[in-house]
Amino acid sequence: MDTQKIQQLIEDYPLLRQIVATQEVIWENYRTQQAHDETFTVTDMLEAQARLARFAPYLQTVFPALREHNGIIESPLRAVPQLQSTIEGFAGQLYIKCDHELPISGSIKARGGIYEVLKFAETIALEQQLLSIEDTYDILALPQCKEVFQRYKIAVGSTGNLGLSIGLMGATLGFQVTVHMSADAKQWKKDLLRSRGVEVIEYAADYSVAVEHGRQEAAQDPYCHFVDDENSRDLFAGYSVAALRVAQQLKDAAIEVSAEQPLHIYIPCGVGGGPGGVAFGLHELFGEHVHVYFAEPTHAPCMTIGMITKLYDAVSVQDFGIDGITEADGLAVGRASGFVGQMMESRIAGCYTVEDNFLFESMKQVLETEQMFLEPSAHAAVKGAYLFRERPGTHIIWATGGSMVPAEQRALYAQKM
Ligand SMILES: Cc1ncc(COP(=O)(O)O)c(C=O)c1O
Structure with a gap:
């Protein structure tokens, strides 16, 4: 994209000035009342759920660790009271969705x-x-x-x-x-x-x-x-099933989702498929009572830029002179998915960006308070609990990866904490 067009975009959307300067920002989505993009539907999500159920007997045969879960690949939802108590003025209840513990590949x-x-x-x-x-x-x-x-x-x-x-x-x-x-x-x-x-x-x-x-x-x-x-509907379908599972987990834990008790979700975003699928599913199930924020590194804010400008995959962070370099390796993506961006247009509450320093501070904090190791990318989600601490309701940090990180790599991260 040529520099003149980029300059025009920066004038049209002033938040881009801070984004170009790699400062932390919050973008609140003001398009939530628009008509939804229906290229992917709840029928697709239910079809994916049924397919995963068909494969459950196979999965528990080849991965014996899945036997106790009847071949279903799922992660726990855990309350994190110790972490919550370190966030001054936190008004809701804080949970971590432990996708870092997902069986087979840990993310x-x-x-x-x-x-x-x-x-x-x-x-x-x-x-x-x-x-x-x-x-x-x-x-x-x-x-x-x-x-x-x-x-x-x-x-x-x-x-x-x-x-x-x-x-x-x-x-x-x-x-x-x-x-x-x-x-x-x-x-x-x-x-x-x-x-x-x-x-x-x-x-x-x-x-x-x-x-x-x-x-x-x-x-x-x-x-x-x-x-x-960047474009797969199948990937999106697989991610979306998480919403059905988390809805059940909330029900099992007698956690109500309503106007008085809304659900706040913070989820790291790279190309967008993972967070997009989850957000789609949750929005289908909880409508206006769920507020999903996508979290990105200040040096790779591709979805934030795509959503602000409505240009989605037609712009990259490099077009704005942003280098795309971050310790959050899973989020080191310069161009977001156009398919996901459009699907999210009316469905997410917003996006925010996080400096790499926060990722390591958070790594130390979460380890000390909850003895949980998450990889740097996942800590982008933790920031949401700080940013929106005053909001009542259930806050879920979506921990997207980390349990398989080997000891040597953890030791390298420890030097940066
Ligand atoms: C740990 C982790 N978190 C979040 C993401 C973001 O997922 P997506 O690229 O689908 O937005 C990734 C992607 O690889 C990841 O590895």
């Missing part, structure tokens, strides 16, 4: 990534008559099914956690998986994938370059399925 990307791989496997299995939809899906763990899947490939571009989810699930089913990793991806994620037989291609460039290479590779091969983090 929110497990929800969408695993779902999309399972859907691809189901499509092949039905086409090849390996099973019918009424069968018990654990037969997909049989060697003859794996042999069929071995003929197919999956490619994905990632900052790390999506690659981990696709790679670990894809390799378990038998697919040949290639993960195109951006420069931000952590070494331990690449090592883990390689140890499971996944091909990892590394790029010195950022996430969009890695995605583009994945897309090109897949386009040349009819047997290759490309997981498109």
Whole structure:
């Protein structure tokens, strides 16, 4: 985008001045009364829930740790009173949604990534008559099914956690998986994938370059399925199921959601699929009683800029001279998803940005108070509890990743706390 257009945008939307200066900002969405973009519907969300239920017998066969959860990949919702007590003037009740503990790949990307791989496997299995939809899906763990899947490939571009989810699930089913990793991806994620037989291609460039290479590779091969983090409805569907699960968890804990007891959700945003799917689902279930804020690093505020300008994926942070470099590796994305941006137009309460310093201060605080280790990206969500402390109701910090971070990497983070 040319500099004149950028200058015009900055004049039209004054908050962009602070964003360009990489200052922390809050953008409150004033378009919540507009008509909703209905390209993805509640029927799609329920279809995803049903598909995951069909795969539950398979998942508990190949991942024995899932047996106690009947093959359902879910994370706990925990009250965090110690952390809450350190936030002066906090008016509500504070919880953490522990997606950092999600089984198999330890991040929110497990929800969408695993779902999309399972859907691809189901499509092949039905086409090849390996099973019918009424069968018990654990037969997909049989060697003859794996042999069929071995003929197919999956490619994905990632900052790390999506690659981990696709790679670990894809390799378990038998697919040949290639993960195109951006420069931000952590070494331990690449090592883990390689140890499971996944091909990892590394790029010195950022996430969009890695995605583009994945897309090109897949386009040349009819047997290759490309997981498109920027546009995939399947990923979005997988993420959205989280809302149904969290609604049940709130019910089980007798937590009311109403005008008097609204729900405040703080969720880190990279390209937007993960937070977008969750926000979509929660908005369907709780309507005006849920307020979802997307959290981004001050150096990679792609969704915030896309939402303010309504240009979504037609602008990048680099267009505004912002470098996209942040310790929140999962959020190091320069251009948001256009599909998600438009879906969120009338559904989110707003966006805010966070300096990297806060991420490490928060890491120390959450470790000391709640003995929970979350990766830097996830701490962008914690900021919301400080920003909106005076609002009554239930506040949920969506902890998007961290339980699989190895000790050596944790020690490196500890030096920055
Ligand atoms: C830990 C973590 N949090 C949040 C996100 C953001 O998800 P999305 O890129 O779908 O917005 C990511 C993405 O990789 C992540 O790894």
